[in-house]
Amino acid sequence: MKRVLDIIIATLALIILSPIFLLVSHKVKRNLGSPIFFYQERPGKDAKIFKMIKFRSMLNATDKNGNPLPDEKRITSFGHKLRSTSLDEMPQLINVLKGDMSIVGPRPQMKDFLEHYTPHQMRRHEVKPGMTGLAQVNGRNHLSWEEKFDLDVEYVNNRSLWLDFKIMFKTVVVMFKKEGINAPDQSVGAARFTSQGVSDVNSSHQNQ
Template sequence: MSDTVAYRWSKRTLDVVVAGGGLVLLSPLLLVVAVVVRVGVGSPILFRQVRPGRGARPFTLLKFRTMRGDGSTGVGSDAARITRVGAALRATSLDELPSLVNVVRGEMSLVGPRPLLVQYLDRYTPEQARRHEVKPGVTGLAQVRGRNALDWDTRLSLDVEYVDTCSFGLDLGILLESVSAVVRRHGIVAPGTVSAIEFRGSDAGGRT
């Protein structure tokens, strides 16, 4: 096998073993969180949204709901819609646990650029769009370097850096750093917001 094939094989094996094993071992926690979301946020328990994956192919991302409503009507800001339960789930990254199902399905990897919104696709520069050359991840290089506390240009640059330098060793290092980032709750939200700032393109300075 070539190095590329060997890396992809080892990465997929790690994804299936860790994500599949995590879903089994964490099933009691998943059940508890599901009940908490049902009581504290409401139904449906899961947040489902189409996101672009590898090659910008769409897939349905799964997360625990943290906000009332789905935001599709444009009524109410994120700050108005997020619940106490939702804020706690985001702070501990427990809302991300259902994404392990996406990993087992092969739509995501444990490590890779975070899957962003479909409407961002035509806002990327050709260089930034290279983030879609690999599967999106539950965590990634940008997440351990600052997550939502980083400006968009920096985040997308780190995504492309990961594409150019990804290796099994780098993936393991990012997974270990991610545990520390979650414990420290570093970069969970952008400064002055309850979530992330919309990406409007690099010509807009990457922030609004």
């Protein structure tokens, strides 16, 4: 039933939001050039790697050695605005239709983090990753890594269609209020790993 609902909701969302999808595509093309999409490998269910799709929010600027410039030199005011509205996440509806993701589930993190998760944190991969989840409606970027992962595992332990509907409703409220969006995004930050798990640092991770 969850998969059926994912397909129905993603299809309806793409149809209803198609004018916005096309408008954002045009603005990304005009402000950042081609390509309009950004693909990044992330771990999905059972830690299987898939390519997550986003609208680009950064320039492809590099230094003389071909290395990407720091985030603050590549992100534009348009990119900031795109992220603040979460519209850069819209193409993940395609991931949902493909079966890589669900509408609701733990947000997929960087694949490089996998080997540093504790067994408790790895339980987040018992279900498909989602476009939104418990962490996104309970503080989002104000939460520490440990708090986010605890909420992810809480979702795994208590998942149900009723819980999914509650999270989807709360997601709409959070997006309109922009709660937790303007805080430094630890989920997109670089991380210092230890044998006990993941710890936060304040530097950012390119293209996350």
